Amino acid sequence: MVTQAAILLLIGVFAGSLGALLGIGGGMIIIPILSILMGLPMRYAIGASVIAVIATSSGATIAYLKDDLLNLRVAMFLEIATTIGAITGAILTGVIDGKWLEVIFGIFLVYSTYNLIQKLRGKVRVDATNVSDDKWARKLKLQGSYYDQLSMQEKYYQVTRVPGGFAMMYAAGLASGLLGIGSGVFKVIAMDTIMKMPLKPSSATSNLMMGVTAAASATVYFFNGSIHPHIAAPLAIGILIGAAIGTRLMQRIQPRLLRMIFVPILLIMGIQMILKGCGVIN
Numbered sequence: 441m442v443t444q445a446a447i448l449l450l451i452g453v454f455a456g457s458l459g460a461l462l463g464i465g466g467g468m469i470i471i472p473i474l475s476i477l478m479g480l481p482m483r484y485a486i487g488a489s490v491i492a493v494i495a496t497s498s499g500a501t502i503a504y505l506k507d508d509l510l511n512l513r514v515a516m517f518l519e520i521a522t523t524i525g526a527i528t529g530a531i532l533t534g535v536i537d538g539k540w541l542e543v544i545f546g547i548f549l550v551y552s553t554y555n556l557i558q559k560l561r562g563k564v565r566v567d568a569t570n571v572s573d574d575k576w577a578r579k580l581k582l583q584g585s586y587y588d589q590l591s592m593q594e595k596y597y598q599v600t601r602v603p604g605g606f607a608m609m610y611a612a613g614l615a616s617g618l619l620g621i622g623s624g625v626f627k628v629i630a631m632d633t634i635m636k637m638p639l640k641p642s643s644a645t646s647n648l649m650m651g652v653t654a655a656a657s658a659t660v661y662f663f664n665g666s667i668h669p670h671i672a673a674p675l676a677i678g679i680l681i682g683a684a685i686g687t688r689l690m691q692r693i694q695p696r697l698l699r700m701i702f703v704p705i706l707l708i709m710g711i712q713m714i715l716k717g718c719g720v721i722n
Contacts, residue, residue, distance in 0.1 A: 445674040447478075452678020453685070455492060460500035460686030461693075462702055463646030464624035470675065480671070487666030488675055490658050493624075495676040497651025499683030500644070507691060509644035511584045511637070514599065518609045518630065519649050525613020526653065532614075542717030545615055545626075549710030552629050556703050560696065571636040576602035586641055589691040597638050605635040616653065624650050625709060628702070639695045 455469040470492045474485035504510045573583050577599040585596040612626035627649055631642035661667050715721045 445670070448671065448674040449678040452492070452495075452675040452680075453682040454678075455675075456496050456499065456679035456682020457686040457689070458682075458701075459492070459496040459624075459679070460503075460647060460683040461643065461690055462624075462698065462705070463628045463643030463650075464705065474671075483666045484668055484671060487661045487668070488671050490654050490661050491667060491672040491676055492679050493650050493654035494658060495679040496683050497647050497654065499680040500647040500687050501651065503684065503687035504644040504647065504690075507587070507644075507687070509586045509641055509690070510648055511582070511641050511645050512648075513580060514582050514584070514631065514635075514637070515645045515648050517580060517582065517602075518605065518627070519652055521606045521609035522613035522616070522627075522649065522653055525610040526616050527613075528610075529614040529616060539717045539719070541615060542713045545611075546710045546713030546715075546717060549625065549706055549713065552633060553703055553707040553710060555633060556699055556706065560699055560703070571598045571600050573598035574600045574602055584641060586638070588640075590694065595638065597641070598636075600636050601634050605630045608634055613653075625706060639698050640690060643690065643698070 451470065451473055455473075458464070458469060470489045471482075471485045474480045474488060475482050480488075501510065577583060580602070582599040582602065583597065584599075585594055587593070588595050608626060608630040612630070615626070624646055627646040628639075628642050631637040631645060632639050637645075658667075712721070
């Protein structure tokens, strides 16, 4: 039991660090480790991943608020779309075949991977300082700034394509409610790729939003017995430690390296969704 707790603690540190760094929550890292490598039933792995997302969000959000990396206006605005989408997805469960949605979202993730690779190769501009905000961003005052410790200067950025980002977040919420998947990857894509926010504020803001979304479903998993304290507790402790590490690394890492880490995760998740939707894997 002590050995298992130590292993779970280390898994939590790893998942929390990567989740806080990339804004993906850590659930997609924890579920395969717990279910495949440790042989835990899927329901317990999913229940633990919900706690993982909340813990990552809590630990990272405190640090990002202190560092002023979060864009609270963007987070609260996009969370409206995610919530509406999640409710719609829950209502449509059993009506729409989720396999088609998995294939569509998988293709979108693979395409987003291609777009990120193009950015890394310099074929797509990634300088967010040259973005002009649209009328919705001006009305809602979504533009922001953050202090970059690498360049040791305040960086100001604008936000554009707000309706597109809102639509993407609705679709992410729909997929989350219909398929029971996390939507941290889609949140980062909505802000970084569509709304042209810098990657660091996008990842930081995504961490806050994921905690809000996960907290809503945690009660359900708790009462149906999917959350076991002896699994979730050491994971949560490790994740809080990892989130603190990830948030420190965020300020000292180049955005290009962040994208290089993000690309394989995005590609693996996209291919996995396509294969699952086609019935190749369960």
